[in-house]
Amino acid sequence: DVKVTQSSRYLVKRTGEKVFLECVQDMDHENMFWYRQDPGLGLRLIYFSYDVKMKEKGDIPEGYSVSREKKERFSLILESASTNQTSMYLCASSPSSGRGRKRNEQFFGPGTRLTVL
Amino acid sequence: SQQGEEDPQALSIQEGENATMNCSYKTSINNLQWYRQNSGRGLVHLILIRSNEREKHSGRLRVTLDTSKKSSSLLITASRAADTASYFCATDYGNNRLAFGKGNQVVVIP
Numbered sequence: 001d002v003k004v005t006q007s008s009r010y011l012v013k014r015t016g017e018k019v020f021l022e023c024v025q026d027m028d029h030e031n032m033f034w035y036r037q038d039p040g041l042g043l044r045l046i047y048f049s050y051d052v053k054m055k056e057k058g059d060i061p062e063g064y065s066v067s068r069e070k071k072e073r074f075s076l077i078l079e080s081a082s083t084n085q086t087s088m089y090l091c092a093s094s095p096s097s098g099r100g101r102k103r104n105e106q107f108f109g110p111g112t113r114l115t116v117l
Numbered sequence: 118s119q120q121g122e123e124d125p126q127a128l129s130i131q132e133g134e135n136a137t138m139n140c141s142y143k144t145s146i147n148n149l150q151w152y153r154q155n156s157g158r159g160l161v162h163l164i165l166i167r168s169n170e171r172e173k174h175s176g177r178l179r180v181t182l183d184t185s186k187k188s189s190s191l192l193i194t195a196s197r198a199a200d201t202a203s204y205f206c207a208t209d210y211g212n213n214r215l216a217f218g219k220g221n222q223v224v225v226i227p
Contacts, residue, residue: 004159031213042205042219043160050213058214090159096213104213105150108159 003027004109006091012115019078021112023091030096032074033106034058034066037088049074050096081116088113129224136193138221140206141186147209149182149189154203154220163204164191196225 007022025032031050035043035058045058047066055066063085067075074093078085092106130136140149148167152160166173166182166189173180179192193200203222207215 033214035217040219043217045214048214088157092160094213104209104215105162105165106160106207106215108152108161110159111157113157 004091004093004107006089006109006112008112009110010113010115012117013078013081014117015082017078017081017116019081019114019116021076021078021089021091021114023074023076023093023109024072025074025093025107026072027093027095027107028071029093029107030071031094031104032068033092033094034064034074034076035090035092036060036085037090037111043090046076081114083116086114086116126219127222127224129226130196132196132198132225132227134196136196136200136223136225138191138204138223140189140191140218142189142206142208142216143187144210145184147211149180150207150209150215151178151180151189151191152205152207152217154205156202160205193223196223198225198227201225 004025013019033048034046037043044060046064047058049055049068052071065077089112091109094104094106148165150165151163154160164175164180166180177194182189201224203220205217205220207217
């Protein structure tokens with residue numbers, strides 16, 4: 001059973017703390033993504049990665065950074081958490097179309113609901 | 118960035134009825150996908166339709182794509198209480214990314 005796992009389902013942090021959200025996939029996917037989901041705004045892409053040590057900014061990268069040291073793991077970092085980063089964070093992975101696969105269906109983790117006080 | 122937009126935003130139906138939701142997008146796509154999200158969980162892929170396809174079926178799901186109107190519809194037939202969820206369309210513009218819509222909440226009343 002293929003899986004994307006996220007380190008925490010719920011997380012409460014204080015303003016100014018450094019926060020790490022971890023995501024691991026066991027499908028040998030090249031692509032990994034971090035989204036945040038807020039009511040009325042849908043999913044917004046924060047960062048994504050096509051390969052190890054490679055990262056690309058999404059639509060709302062400000063206040064976030066990422067790390068991809070191993071293919072299966074993609075970490076989202078909030079350097080100094082703020083209350084406006086309270087949100088649901090979703091990680092996803094997909095195979096690269098460059099491997100001859102035409103579909104880029106994304107597989108999602110269960111999400112981390114982060115509250116910053 | 119371009120995003121799919123679902124319409125209607127919220128739908129409440131009786132069990133056994135059909136549920137239809139629409140999605141529009143802005144530029145040419147490789148494919149369009151629909152996802153379901155149960156309350157507070159991650160998204161699950163439902164169905165993908167390629168740009169050269171007009172209709173696709175999967176179980177009780179039927180998806181249509183009209184590239185001339187840049188729109189898609191998702192039909193869930195004979196709805197069940199377990200279909201209560203949010204449904205998202207996502208467009209693939211060919212760069213390994215997907216652009217998600219804001220979601221469509223469907224409530225099926227037993």
